[in-house]
Amino acid sequence: MDRLLVKSVVKAFRILEVFDAEHPAMSVKQLAERCDMDRSAAQRFIHTLMQLGYLQRNEETQLIEPSVRTLDIAAHYLxxxxxxxxxxxxxxxxSKETEGSVSLTILDGQDVIYLSRLVSRNMLDTDITIGSRLPAFCTAPGLAMLSQLQEQEAMAVLEHSERKPYTPNTVHELPAILERLTQFKHQGYALSIEEYFLSDISIAVPVLDRHNRPQAAISVSMSRASSMPEEMERNLSHLLIATARQLSRL
Incomplete structure (x- = not known):
């Protein structure tokens, strides 16, 4: 048991974290149920978060929803x-040289998180924004960073990942993923072909720190309608590797 853990803070953050695309606004009763709290406790936490400006009541529906102030924490981090x-x-x-969508991501547990992104007008809309999370095991940025971890570290991430087929092309069997990581480490970049989004091809390179550990990844994504995987590898791999090396020296 962690004696320094403040349970009330944990509960407050739990309320903020239960909002999502399927539950953008909820009643006090719904929030209490989703957070596994009694209604009285939920009411107190909700009131406190409203007073702090992180929650608000929708004037039309009277439901509770996150306020724009929740973005402040993310902005401070960025x-x-x-x-x-x-x-x-x-x-x-x-972006100018490739005409693709380019991104900066980091590894967080079993996911990659997008910290910066420039979307190409030629790219299909994949609904990825800053702060979006995608599984590392089947995305080019995630595979690029996993390939640079120690084998035990990479294995721990993969074993705790929900390795399910998001598309018919998702490589989700552990032996096959490990084989890919060996290949990607050797060649210096990772390639993902329609593994999370159909029609999406992505190539990514890890950005290493001074200890040669992956601190981030840069990637380029294109629609399969505008580019073929072999063409992307041939035209973009060296450019991405060179860019990642420059970033590693910053």
């Missing part, structure tokens, strides 16, 4: 991250 501001000129250059 401004403090050592790579986000520095990487933007490089992403702009990649």
């Amino acid at each position: 401004h403090a991250h050592p790579l986000v501001d520095k990487v933007r000129p490089y992403l702009l250059n990649l």
Whole structure:
């Protein structure tokens, strides 16, 4: 038992975290049920979060919803991250040279999180925004970063991942993923073909820190209608590797 853990803070954050695309606004009763709290306790936490400005009541529906202030925490994180501001000129250059959607991601547990993204007008809409999470085991940025971890570390991530087929092309069997990681580490980049989104092809390269550990990944995504995998590998792999090396020295 963690004696320093403040349970009331845990419960407050639980309320903020239960909102999602399927539950953008809820009643006090719904929030209490989803957070496994009694209604009285939920009411107190909701009132406190409303007073702090992180929750608000929709005037039309009278339901509780997150306020725009919840973005402040994310904004503070992005401004403090050592790579986000520095990487933007490089992403702009990649966007111009490749005409694809370019992204900066980090590894968080079993997921990759998007910290910066420039979307191409030629790219299909995959509904990825800053802060979006995708599984690492079947996305190019995730595979690129996993390939640079120690084998035991990568295995731990994969074993705790929900390795399910998101598309008919998803490589989700553990032996096959491990084989890919060996290949990607050797060649210096990872390629994912329609594994999470149909018609999406992505190529990614890890950005290493001074200890040669992956601190992030940069990636380019294109629609299969506009590019073939072999063409992307041939035209973009060296460009991405060179860019990642520059970022590793920042």
